[in-house]
Amino acid sequence: MTDQSTNTEKIILEAARKVFIEKGKEGARMQEIADEAGINKALLHYYFRNKQRLFEAVFLEAFEKFLPQLKIVIESDKPFLEVIQLFIENYINVIIENPYLPGFILHELSSNPENLALLLQQRVNNMDILVDKINVEIQQGKIKPIDPRQIIINILGLCIFPFVARPIIQKVFFSGDELSYQQFLSDRKTEVYHFIYNSIKA
Amino acid sequence: MTDQSTNTEKIILEAARKVFIEKGKEGARMQEIADEAGINKALLHYYFRNKQRLFEAVFLEAFEKFLPQLKIVIESDKPFLEVIQLFIENYINVIIENPYLPGFILHELSSNPENLALLLQQRVNNMDILVDKINVEIQQGKIKPIDPRQIIINILGLCIFPFVARPIIQKVFFSGDELSYQQFLSDRKTEVYHFIYNSIKA
């Protein structure tokens, strides 16, 4: 693999990412990806064989980025509430940088859940560890007795939802204004933490 | 319009709803919708002219159902915390009955936000009223001083997210088991309320 081919591959992937995320797997057109990358359509097939493979390459990359850096949360020894403060800020920042990823991932997983098992196998099976951790804190009386799964899903939902529902939120609450919506997202980094804190702190 | 034609129209709409929701607008095939409805493909065009129109009919119907019965919240005179208890239970029940609607709506709005303005125009402009209501309760010291928009979006996100992220949640937290996932959703009706209550009650 020469420098040039590595470069071309990257250009294709970036173009494909853009088009797939904007239009979805089915809505995306190979020709449009080729145009976006400024190359011939046949070159897409030269590098990625077919649409399915190209899509998988893009999806996998996106999935890796979207997967919460749960390691931060799981591997840290600090109290849960401290760790999730870091996590929430960090996670919302990641999504602000890639605002369309969550919707893309969730939609493609919904319409094609078969591959999910494989994707998760070696990745997020340590969720049990996190659940145990929260249970310990509950037994220590630091956190209210709540199903840890409810807590985790609440945190993720509060972080992700504003991006998945972006158009409707931006329109209804901010009259379509970009800046105040961005400000709102930025505020969320502390708001979500306070929200969680108040609701689960014993 | 005869009885038969009304009936056929309904059958088509139901088939279209099923296929569009499962595959998305782009992924759906007119032939598949016709098969699902047990009719000839030409009949789809006879009743709905083209794919775009058929899709719009389905989408509009879905959007109406998905739009929170905000009237309950807005028109009631009871205290905010009481009203949202009713709202959350009711809303989650609606989504349990139509679990794929939220993902469908949000995805189609994301990839096609142009029509949103028209859709919302005569529908949810009374969000201001709700914001004002919350502000009053804050001034009365009943609720912690939080941006009302953050509160509203938190409530909606907590209700909707578990459905949008269904496959991943079901796999990660419930090993793919249907029953325990359903139980989890059912529990949420009270969990989400308590969560909100604890986090905003002054």
Add this chain to the structure above:
DNA sequence: TAAGAATTTAACCTTTTAGTTAATCTATTC
């Protein structure tokens, strides 16, 4: 620098898909 390998393209091919047409079937009504 010439041979050979890797990369890129223009022009095709094939299949799929939305949409059309003209004919058939089914009711209704005079």
Add this chain to the structure above:
DNA sequence: GAATAGATTAACTAAAAGGTTAAATTCTTA
């Protein structure tokens, strides 16, 4: 019960889209 309007179908068309091929270009290296 024939005429007519509405409902439904089989067969077809045109365009779009994914994918292929063989030739041209560029790069590498002996």
